[in-house]
Amino acid sequence: MSSVVFVLIIDDESAIRLGVRMALEGAGFRVADAGTAEQGIRMAGELKPDLILCDIRLPDMSGLKVVETLHSQPDLADIPVILLTGETRAADIRLGMETGAQDYLCKPVAVPDLLRAVIKRCEMAALTKRRNQDRLTEHSVALGRLLGHEIRTPLGVIGPAAELLEQYHAEADTEGFRSVMGYLKDGTERLAMVVKRLELYAYLTKTRTLEGNSPDPWDGLPACQLVASDSLALARESSRSADLLLDLEDVHPWIESDLFRVCVRELLDNAFKFSPSGSPVRLTLQSREGKTRFECIDSGPGMTVEQLRQIQAFQQFQRETREQQGLGLGLAIVQLIAQRTRAQVSLGRLDSGGFQAAILWPNRPEGNVG
Numbered sequence: 001m002s003s004v005v006f007v008l009i010i011d012d013e014s015a016i017r018l019g020v021r022m023a024l025e026g027a028g029f030r031v032a033d034a035g036t037a038e039q040g041i042r043m044a045g046e047l048k049p050d051l052i053l054c055d056i057r058l059p060d061m062s063g064l065k066v067v068e069t070l071h072s073q074p075d076l077a078d079i080p081v082i083l084l085t086g087e088t089r090a091a092d093i094r095l096g097m098e099t100g101a102q103d104y105l106c107k108p109v110a111v112p113d114l115l116r117a118v119i120k121r122c123e124m125a126a127l128t129k130r131r132n133q134d135r136l137t138e139h140s141v142a143l144g145r146l147l148g149h150e151i152r153t154p155l156g157v158i159g160p161a162a163e164l165l166e167q168y169h170a171e172a173d174t175e176g177f178r179s180v181m182g183y184l185k186d187g188t189e190r191l192a193m194v195v196k197r198l199e200l201y202a203y204l205t206k207t208r209t210l211e212g213n214s215p216d217p218w219d220g221l222p223a224c225q226l227v228a229s230d231s232l233a234l235a236r237e238s239s240r241s242a243d244l245l246l247d248l249e250d251v252h253p254w255i256e257s258d259l260f261r262v263c264v265r266e267l268l269d270n271a272f273k274f275s276p277s278g279s280p281v282r283l284t285l286q287s288r289e290g291k292t293r294f295e296c297i298d299s300g301p302g303m304t305v306e307q308l309r310q311i312q313a314f315q316q317f318q319r320e321t322r323e324q325q326g327l328g329l330g331l332a333i334v335q336l337i338a339q340r341t342r343a344q345v346s347l348g349r350l351d352s353g354g355f356q357a358a359i360l361w362p363n364r365p366e367g368n369v370g
Contacts, residue, residue, distance in 0.1 A: 004028065004029065004030050005029050005030065005050045005051065005118075005122050006029070006030040006031075006032070006047070006048075006049045006050045006051075007024055007029050007030070007031050007032075007049055007050065007051050007052070007053060007118060008031075008032050008033070008034065008040065008043060008044055008047065008049035008051070008052045008053070009021060009031065009032070009033040009034070009052075009053045009054075010033070010034045010036075010037060010039075010040030010052065010053065010054040010055060010058070010063075010066065011033070011035070011053070011054070011055040011058075011084060012035050012036065012055060012058055012059055013055070014035070016055070016084070016107065017033040017035070020033075020053060020109070020114065021033055023111045023114055023115065024114070024115075024118065027115050029118070032047060032049065036058065036059065036060050036061075037054075037058045037060050037061035037062075037063075037065070037066050038060055038061065040052070040054065040066065041066060041069055041070065044070060044076055044079065045073070045075075045076060048075070048076075048079075049079060050079070050080075050122055050125070051079065051080050051081075051082065051118060051121055051122055051125070052070070052079055052080070052081045052082070053081075053082050053084055053105075053118075054066050054067070054081055054082070054083055054084065054101075055083075055084045055085075056083045056084065056085040056104075057085070057086070063083050063084075063085075063101075064083075064101075066081075067081050067083075067101050078125070078128075078129070079125075080102040080103075080121045080122070080124070080125045081101045081102060082101065082102060082103045082104065082105060082117055082118070082121060083101045083103070083104040083105070084104075084105055084107055084109065085104055085105070085106060085107065086106065086107045102121050102124075102125075103117050103120075103121055105117055197329050197330075197333065198329070200262065200333060201329050201332065201333055201336070204333065204336035204337060204340060205336060218252070218256075218257050218364070219256075219257045219258070220257050222250060223250075223251050223252065223253060223257075223260060223285065223292070224248040224249060224250050224251065224285055226257065226260065226261055226264070227246070227248055227264050227283060227285050227294070228246060228248060230261055230264055230265055230268075231244060231246065231264065231268055231283055232244065234265060234268055234269060234272070235272070235281075238269075238272040238273075239277070240272050240277060240281065242278075243272075243277070243278065243279060243280055243281050244281055244283070245280050245281065245282040245283070246282075246283050247282065247283070247284045247285070247286075248283070248284075248285040249285055249286045249287060250287075251285055251286065251287040251292040251363070252287070252292070252363050252364045253292035253294075253361035253362075253363065253364070254292075254341065254342075254361055254362045254363060254364045254365075255337075255341040255343070255361050256341075259337050259340070259341065262333065262334075262337060263294065263334050263337055263338075263359055264283075264294065266330040266331070266333055266334050267294075267296040267330075267334060267357045267359075268281070268283065268296055269330060270330055270331070270357070271296050271297075271298035271300070271355075271357070272298075274298070274300040274301070274355075275298035275299045275300035275354075275355075276299065276300070279298070279299035279300075280298075280299060281296070281297070281298045281299075282295075282296070282297045282298075283295070283296055284297075287363060290362065290363050291360050291361065291362055291363060292360070292361045292362075292363055293358060293359070293360050294358065294359050294361075295356065295357070295358040296356070296357045296358070297350070297354055297355070297356050297357075298354055298355055299353065299354045300354065300355050301355070331347075334359070338359060341361060342361075342362065343359050343360060343361045343362075344359070344360040345357075345358070345359050346358040346359075346360070
């Protein structure tokens with residue numbers, strides 16, 4: 001296990017809690033303990049431990065009921081539970097396992113048995129989590145490819161049809177006709193952008209790291225000019241031109257220019273979407289100590305620490321209270337690009353208010369610029 005495992009002990013006997021705690025802390029685990037079922041359930045919700053050791057005989061609630069309560073809450077249902085019992089009757093043990101406990105230990109618990117059981121259950125839980133995440137990623141990629149194909153097919157007809165309508169009916173220069181054509185073209189462009197994002201997400205998920213030692217050569221304008229042109233265009237599209245503030249230096253990040261542009265656009269698009277019109281959105285591009293830093297700061301509410309941990313493809317937050325467009329792919333794509341280009345992503349609320357998103361890339365080596 002690469003990271004420190006956090007264990008919650010629920011037992012009404014203080015001597016048992018102390019003994020188990022000392023054994024686990026001595027083996028390098030983080031530990032918290034509760035003396036009642038009610039306190040333990042509350043702490044589980046607040047602390048989100050990796051594993052729970054729970055006495056089966058508690059004064060305010062049975063350990064079996066504790067397991068049932070945990071499993072009824074989606075954010076706690078996957079936490080493995082080991083029951084501590086002074087009884088060895090087969091019926092009690094079977095009932096505990098049927099309720100959802102992963103294992104049981106008989107008190108008094110020998111330290112080697114305790115550590116062996118905790119380590120085994122944590123390893124199995126981590127393996128299950130990785131497998132579920134792998135399956136979710138596979139399904140997300142498959143969904144992205146399927147949606148991309150299904151949307152691209154009608155787009156292949158709608159786009160040319162719109163051009164023909166505009167060409168052959170140019171004489172119908174009425175306000176109503178121009179309005180309809182505008183809606184048709186805007187809708188087509190929006191669908192095309194959805195397809196591009198889906199295909200890019202599928203591609204990045206399959207190629208998380210560069211196969212070689214370096215990205216493709218930089219293609220096109222210098223990075224500072226790309227940020228300026230792309231951000232000004234997006235500001236106009238979003239009716240936020242007056243809000244955009246730029247502080248750009250000449251930099252040479254170690255990343256393909258097209259992926260660099262994707263990161264800039266996705267972070268700036270989020271800033272415009274989730275900050276009030278009329279508030280500043282500042283972009284900074286600078287090179288310091290061999291690294292390129294791109295930073296986007298807005299005045300919006302930002303994201304909570306819990307939301308930042310939950311960033312993934314097709315994930316949108318507060319959709320029920322705030323109207324949002326898109327598929328919830330933007331930040332997931334940025335994180336995948338960061339993995340591919342060995343960059344560091346920093347997201348968080350500012351103490352002074354607002355939200356900051358930043359990416360730090362290594363600079364291209366001398367002789368590999370341009």
